[in-house]
Amino acid sequence: MSDAELVLRSTRVITPEGTRAATVTVSAGTITAVLPYDAGIPAGARLEDLGDHVLLPGLVDTHVHVNDPGRTEWEGFWTATRAAAAGGITTLIDMPLNSLPPTTTVENLRVKRAVAADKAHIDVGFWGGALPANVKDLRPLHDAGVFGFKAFLSPSGVDEFPHLDQEQLAQSLAEISGFGGLLIVHAEDPHHLAAAPQQGGPRYADFLASRPRDAEDTAIANLIAHARRLNARVHVLHLSSSDALPLIRAARAEGVRITVETCPHYLTLIAEEVPDGASEFKCCPPIREAANQDLLWEALADGTIDCVVTDHSPSTADLKTADFATAWGGISGLQLSLSAVWTEARARGHRLEDVVRWMSARTAALVGLDRKGAIEAGRDADFAVLAPDETFTVDPAGLQHRNRVTAYAGKTLYGVVKSTWLRGEPIVRDGEFTEPKGTLLARPQ
Secondary structure (H helix, E strand, C coil): CCCCCEEEEEEEEEECCEEEEEEEEEECCEEEEEEECCCCCCCCCEEEECCCCEEEECEEEEEECCCCCCCCCCCCHHHHHHHHHHCCEEEEEECCCCCCCCCCCHHHHHHHHHHHCCCCCCEEEECEECCCCCHHHHHHHHHCCCCCEEEECCCCCCCCCCCCCHHHHHHHHHHHHHCCCEEEEECCCHHHHHHCCCCCCCCHHHHHHHCCHHHHHHHHHHHHHHHHHHCCEEEECCCCCHHHHHHHHHHHHCCCEEEEEECHHHHHCCHHHCCCCCHHHCCCCCCCCHHHHHHHHHHHHHCCCCEECCCECCCCHHHCCCCCCCCCCCECCCCCHHHHHHHHHHHCCCCHHHHHHHHHHHHHHHCCCCCCCCCCCCCECCEEEEEEEEEEECCHHHCCCCCCCCCCCCCEEEEEEEEEEECCEEEEECCEECCCCCCECCCCC
């Protein structure tokens, strides 16, 4: 402990072994020890006594659309990373769309990194994109440090990021598996979507009918078949259909290398309560019924669903029209994700340790960030300090993302983030932010 520069003490520290009273020592931005609560403080070290507030590892959000450059009026690295920091997130991985250019070549990755370099309040990494015509770019992107590759199996919503058909999916997945990469997939089958009723208008029930569960189920079944044949590693993005869970369980039982995420909005919002015309609730795949949500929670509890990420996908307010068919599909959740998930988790009898596992440990493991996701010696000193029993009511005016549209407006949530720390330095405390201190990350070699 003699070289410790910082000591954080709390009666509730969430460690891989559980929650306990502890003293955490930090040197040069790294956790050096987790000691008993009454351990002595070394000479020269600064003590942060957190009292009964919970010290947890900073969250790792592996599904964020920052949209910068090109659609910076939708979002940007400055605003997105401030929102993340305010919500206890210390690392995010940026999706390859909806920026212009998309992250589908090494040169486009360089553009993205240059834009993000001086604006990141937290650590930021990047996904690459798999398109019908960029198979030749996948290995160079991998070598340049992207964490994996995003593909759509149905139209993405933006022309510059076309989806893969089944033959193109097989080609891209064969290439990616050849160098040990990861393919992450928006899994909705376009044929099932085309066959569903497309009425448009303000009724949420009509929108829900236009994105049926069988579109997800069929796309996931096809993805499993490709992954099985190629022994490839695949990840299902933003699962909303509980009907796909038996397919996933069976695939895992036979050794298919598949992981799965879901999102706070699928776990905390239900179709029965979405007002007509309220397209701040629109996302694809959609928020489904309460009975479906119950099964998602069961799958989280038994490990079928690995992790929870935001799929933060903002737009300007004018694109959130009252017509669900034409409104931009995306929910902005960076700042509220921890509190939203914790509010529902505690009501269902889950512990805060479970939330940390879903939103920090397993997301860090998904992308190979072995210095993130836990409070233990050798990890980055990335922390969130949470008052889990305090509540607040969501006021859009208090949000940090660029366009303050939210499906959580007016909701009372448990869990107030008091401060967020990056490599042993506070980056937001009681609503006050420092200058950007984030680092741009590359996939560990």
